[in-house]
Amino acid sequence: MTFNPQNTALCLGLSDFNSLTCIETSKIALKRMVARAKELGYTTFLSGMELGTEQWAAAFVLDDPELQLVAIPRPHPERSWGWTQQKMYQKLLDASSSVLTLETDARQWMCDRSSLVLAVWDGTEGDIANCLAYAKALGLAGMVFNPKTVDYSKL
Secondary structure: OOOOHHHEEEEEEOOOOOOHHHHHHHHHHHHHHHHHHHHOOOOEEEEOOOOOHHHHHHHHHHOOOOOEEEEOOOOOHHHHOOHHHHHHHHHHHHHOOEEOOOOOOHHHHHHHOOOEEEEEOOOOOOHHHHHHHHHHHHOOEEEEEEOOOOEEEEO
16 A cells, blocks of 8 residues: 555554543544644544554544544554453454554654654653654654643644
């Protein structure tokens, strides 16, 4: 499957939230970012399908019939999840336009095929920080929501 980076956005972010308020504000922010990306002409959204941000983004994309979701999960993440999480994961995969399995770093692969990053990130070091640094080095545009400060920023 080939992607036109000009209309492809990558959705990524936190999976571990410490409060219900952070979860709700992050969902609202993410929904707004997906809507804004659509206004800018983005029609294809890539998601690694991790719990939290990536699955919320997937659900928001799937709610709009004009958008397509390409799911790129790591092999069998659901094995350590509860039954409800597993059911939601499978529902999202089943509704996706495409499901790809990669042998390489999925986040780097998605960055290489996107021109926009939508992220929920609190500034902590780790996989999300590394991915955002890689995206910035590539010159990708980005919308980042910080649930701790409740602020948006550019990449």
